[in-house]
Amino acid sequence: MTRTVQITFDCADPGRLAEFWADALGYRLDDPPAGFDSWDAALDAFGVPESERNNASAVHDPDGVGPRLYFQRVPEPKQAKNRLHLDVRAAPGHEGEQRMAALEAEAERLVARGASRLQRHEPSPPMGLGHIIMADPEGNEFCLD
Known part of the structure; x- marks a missing residue:
C-alpha cells in the first residue's frame, strides 16, 4: 500500500x-x-x-x-544543521557549465526572495554533477541540484 x-x-x-x-x-x-x-x-x-x-x-x-x-x-529557533534536506531540481537534464549557470540563476532568484547562499560544489565527473547549498529564510538548508 x-x-x-x-x-x-x-x-x-x-x-x-x-x-x-x-x-x-x-x-x-x-x-x-x-x-x-x-x-x-x-x-x-x-x-x-x-x-x-x-x-x-x-x-x-x-x-x-x-x-x-x-x-x-514553534517557540524555539533552529539549533543545528538539518538531518534531512530538500534537493530542489533546478537544472534537470543539464550538465557542466550549462547546469551550473542554471543553478546560479536560480540561486540568485531565491536570494532575492530571502534565501542565503552557503556553498557551491563544482562538477566532479563521473558522479558529481555540481550543486549549490542554500538556506531558506529561517536557515533550513537545501540544495539546488
Whole structure:
C-alpha cells in the first residue's frame, strides 16, 4: 500500500516560509476551506484570534505530483544543521557549465526572495554533477541540484 507524504517545517513565521517555498517550487498556498472567500474570513468564523493566525500555513503542488508542505510555528529557533534536506531540481537534464549557470540563476532568484547562499560544489565527473547549498529564510538548508 502506498502512502502520500507531507513535509513539515518547524519555524517562527509560517506565512513567510510558506510563501518562500511556494515561490521556490512553483507551488500554491492552500485555499481556504469551502464556503470561505479567504483565510481571514474562515479564521474569523472559527473564532481564531489575530495573535494565532500565523500559527500554521501550507502549500501544495498545483499539478498534484509533489508532496504538500506544512509550516507550523514553534517557540524555539533552529539549533543545528538539518538531518534531512530538500534537493530542489533546478537544472534537470543539464550538465557542466550549462547546469551550473542554471543553478546560479536560480540561486540568485531565491536570494532575492530571502534565501542565503552557503556553498557551491563544482562538477566532479563521473558522479558529481555540481550543486549549490542554500538556506531558506529561517536557515533550513537545501540544495539546488
